[in-house]
Amino acid sequence: MGLRASDTTDLILENCQVPVENMLGEEGEGFKIAMTALDGGRIGIAAQSLGVAQAAFDAAVKYAKSRDQFGRKISKFQGLRWMIADMATQIEAARQLTLSAAAMKNRGVNFTAQASMAKLFASEMVNRITAKALQIHGGYGYTKEYAVERYYRDARVFTIYEGTSEIQRVVISNHILKDKRKPH
Numbered sequence: 001m002g003l004r005a006s007d008t009t010d011l012i013l014e015n016c017q018v019p020v021e022n023m024l025g026e027e028g029e030g031f032k033i034a035m036t037a038l039d040g041g042r043i044g045i046a047a048q049s050l051g052v053a054q055a056a057f058d059a060a061v062k063y064a065k066s067r068d069q070f071g072r073k074i075s076k077f078q079g080l081r082w083m084i085a086d087m088a089t090q091i092e093a094a095r096q097l098t099l100s101a102a103a104m105k106n107r108g109v110n111f112t113a114q115a116s117m118a119k120l121f122a123s124e125m126v127n128r129i130t131a132k133a134l135q136i137h138g139g140y141g142y143t144k145e146y147a148v149e150r151y152y153r154d155a156r157v158f159t160i161y162e163g164t165s166e167i168q169r170v171v172i173s174n175h176i177l178k179d180k181r182k183p184h
């Protein structure tokens with residue numbers, strides 16, 4: 001659907017033997033190590049969401065200021081101005097969550113929940129923003145003539161990979177409720 005510059009495939013390892021010297025970490029610690037790697041990756045997906053949202057927003061603002069309908073720029077219509085205000089606010093909220101999680105990672109404190117919050121909010125935010133940005137472009141937004149069509153498709157996977165939105169909610173609620181329940 002999106003991310004067409006990136007090849008996606010599955011990788012199947014059957015009866016695969018790995019030499020002991022190639023083992024990452026201690027035996028039995030694999031799940032924990034994989035989860036720790038995901039924490040950092042989730043900040044990356046939050047930043048990715050933020051970048052696509054900002055690009056879609058900038059494109060929408062530019063378009064709204066250039067498109068004439070009913071004798072004026074469409075950016076003069078209050079309906080679109082409120083949309084733009086709400087979009088800017090959501091992008092800023094996602095930016096602050098992302099920066100805050102990244103700052104915690106840099107400080108070396110536990111940032112698992114904050115990374116999940118940033119990923120959850122930013123990935124859901126970019127899906128709302130790209131949909132609105134496409135809407136502001138009207139019919140042109142649905143065509144390949146404008147980049148917003150690609151932003152809309154690319155954003156769709158952000159609530160899925162590096163842990164779905166549902167799994168982020170599992171991580172966040174487990175952190176708050178302090179039980180170590182597995183996600184099932």
Ligand SMILES: Cc1cc2nc3c(=O)[nH]c(=O)nc-3n(C[C@H](O)[C@H](O)[C@H](O)COP(=O)(O)OP(=O)(O)OC[C@H]3O[C@@H](n4cnc5c(N)ncnc54)[C@H](O)[C@@H]3O)c2cc1C
Pocket residue numbers: 003008157160161162163164165166167170183184
């Ligand atoms: C373009 C793309 C690139 C990818 N790149 C990578 C990569 O580089 N490396 C990699 O390892 N993986 C990669 N993935 C895989 C991706 O991480 C998984 O698709 C994702 O984690 C979801 O797992 P799943 O598809 O098995 O969905 P499932 O786990 O089958 O989930 C299906 C649905 O059930 C929900 N669900 C599942 N469990 C729960 C639960 N406990 N509580 C509530 N809801 C639940 C999910 O949220 C989802 O809505 C990629 C996927 C795509 C599409």
